[in-house]
Amino acid sequence: MDREISVNIKNLSKTFHLLEDKKFTLKSLVASFFNQGKKHEFKALSNINLEIYKGEFFGIAGNNGSGKSTLLKLIAGIFEGDEGSQVEYAGRLVPFLELGVGFNPELTGKENIFLNGTILGMSIKFLKSKFNEIVEFAEIGPYINMPVKNYSSGMQIRLAFSIAIQSNADIYLLDEVFGVGDHEFQKKSLSKIIELKKSGKTAIIVSHSRSIFETYCDRMCVLENGATKYIGEPKSICTSYFG
Numbered sequence: 001m002d003r004e005i006s007v008n009i010k011n012l013s014k015t016f017h018l019l020e021d022k023k024f025t026l027k028s029l030v031a032s033f034f035n036q037g038k039k040h041e042f043k044a045l046s047n048i049n050l051e052i053y054k055g056e057f058f059g060i061a062g063n064n065g066s067g068k069s070t071l072l073k074l075i076a077g078i079f080e081g082d083e084g085s086q087v088e089y090a091g092r093l094v095p096f097l098e099l100g101v102g103f104n105p106e107l108t109g110k111e112n113i114f115l116n117g118t119i120l121g122m123s124i125k126f127l128k129s130k131f132n133e134i135v136e137f138a139e140i141g142p143y144i145n146m147p148v149k150n151y152s153s154g155m156q157i158r159l160a161f162s163i164a165i166q167s168n169a170d171i172y173l174l175d176e177v178f179g180v181g182d183h184e185f186q187k188k189s190l191s192k193i194i195e196l197k198k199s200g201k202t203a204i205i206v207s208h209s210r211s212i213f214e215t216y217c218d219r220m221c222v223l224e225n226g227a228t229k230y231i232g233e234p235k236s237i238c239t240s241y242f243g
Contacts, residue, residue: 007052007075008169010086014045014070014079014226021120032108040218044070045081045226054090054170055198055200059213059220059234061241066223068206072097073203091170091202094120097178099160105149109140112148116163130166137188138162152180165192172203210242232236 017039045067052058062068073079075087076095102114102119113134127134127144138159140151148156152191158181180189197204197216205217213220213234221231222241230237 004054004090005051006054006056006090007050007074007204008086009048009050009052009089012045012048012071012074012085013082014044014074014085015082016042016044018042018187043226045223048228050221050228050231052202052204054202056218057119057205057216058114059217060204060206060223061208061213061220061237062223062229068223068227069175070095070226071223072175072204072206076173089171092121092168093173094164094166094167094169095173095175096161096164096195097173097175097199099164099177099243100153100156102159103148103156106147107146109135109144109151112159113163116160117166119130120164122166126166134159134162134166135184139185146163158185159180161189165189170202172201174203175206176208178205178209186205210238213238 019039048071050058060068060071070079072095074081074085075089076093076096076097077087078095083086102116104115107115110131113131114124115129116123118186122130126236138155138161140159141152142157143155148159151159161177167176174193178186178190179192180186193203193216205212207213216232219232220234220237222237223230230240
């Protein structure tokens with residue numbers, strides 16, 4: 001019996017067109033005068049093909065610059081792929097990418113819970129019912145009426161994670177969320193991720209942690225220079241990749 005595909009990625013490529021602007025010397029400054037607007041291409045991803053099944057936890061590994069975060073942003077629809085690229089998914093998708101970036105720094109933590117939550121598709125009624133749980137989980141009770149610009153980066157990330165984890169999605173994109181906060185908060189976050197797995201949710205996980213892949217992922221791939229180098233069962237892939 002064929003397994004139901006949750007995320008289907010076909011011929012996915014992404015090329016960035018970067019402006020050249022290297023005015024470090026008099027010579028380069030003069031040269032740049034005659035090359036205004038000159039661009040060069042950077043191929044971040046090249047012909048990625050992946051089928052991720054419903055209820056599967058799929059890991060993505062690779063060195064910095066290999067294309068991991070770009071791939072998640074393409075799946076999330078933040079970036080658009082090159083011509084011929086296809087990304088299809090079944091159900092509701094919630095990305096845990098760059099947690100806290102969407103906060104309004106002038107608003108309080110309380111106000112940002114409702115702002116960020118509604119952006120993620122939650123109703124005001126739902127957020128009111130979950131408000132105390134979000135604040136307690138984020139461990140920011142005494143600061144909830146303080147503007148977010150006065151929060152530490154750790155506090156912002158904890159709050160962002162606590163909001164996003166309330167989303168009732170079918171597919172979760174998790175970019176290094178296992179390193180959120182201090183050790184105790186990481187344990188709490190991990191327990192939430194385990195709950196998602198037990199409830200049959202689909203997750204795509206970017207990490208640098210071998211133990212995360214081997215413990216929680218059903219399959220994984222390794223990206224190298226924007227292309228898929230390995231794909232398969234985590235223990236064997238980790239042995240090849242991590243050594």
